[in-house]
Amino acid sequence: MKKTIICTVCPNGCEVVAEYTSKDDVKLSGNRCKRGIEYCINECFDPKRTFTSSVAIKGAARRRMPVRTTAPIPKAQLFACAETLRGVTLEAPVACGQVVIPNVLGSGADLVACMSLDKKED
Ligand code: SF4
Structure with missing residues (x-):
């Protein structure tokens, strides 16, 4: 699967493309730093929001x-x-x-x- 995610961890708001077959096989591109990795993986498999x-x-x-x-x-x-x-x-x-x-x-x-x-x- 392929998904485009806007990382909201910092104000840069990187547009990250995630390509994956499972949680253990995720390729990310477009993230400017490592901090967005966990956020983007969660967005693919377990998205959460403050209500x-x-x-x-x-x-x-x-x-x-x-x-x-x-x-x-x-x-x-x-x-x-x-x-x-x-x-x-x-x-x-x-x-x-x-x-x-x-x-x-x-x-x-x-x-x-x-x-x-x-x-x-x-
Ligand atoms: S990937 Fe890094 S630089 Fe880009 S928005 Fe997320 S935290 Fe900020």
């Missing part, structure tokens, strides 16, 4: 709380992760970094709040 979104929050000055995973999760789980958030509503106060869903979808990453929101004074 970012927002969830509802009650009792705060805002109605949505931005959230993200503490580590990249499998790209194939991104839609399922978004679905998981549909029924979630937080209650203020919430601290930045507070775990919203531990080990989301068994990925090993927690879903955490990205900001602190105090309880709104009435």
Whole structure:
């Protein structure tokens, strides 16, 4: 197989071409350094992304709380992760970094709040 990947490890954004038959037989070209090798191999066989979104929050000055995973999760789980958030509503106060869903979808990453929101004074 052949795949073109933009390496996002550094701002150079090298366009890397990967030709492979298996994980043990990968030929890369276009990478300017060795740091992109692991990233490109993962992109071929196990692509991952940090998930970012927002969830509802009650009792705060805002109605949505931005959230993200503490580590990249499998790209194939991104839609399922978004679905998981549909029924979630937080209650203020919430601290930045507070775990919203531990080990989301068994990925090993927690879903955490990205900001602190105090309880709104009435
Ligand atoms: S291959 Fe190396 S130089 Fe190119 S984007 Fe990736 S990390 Fe940067």
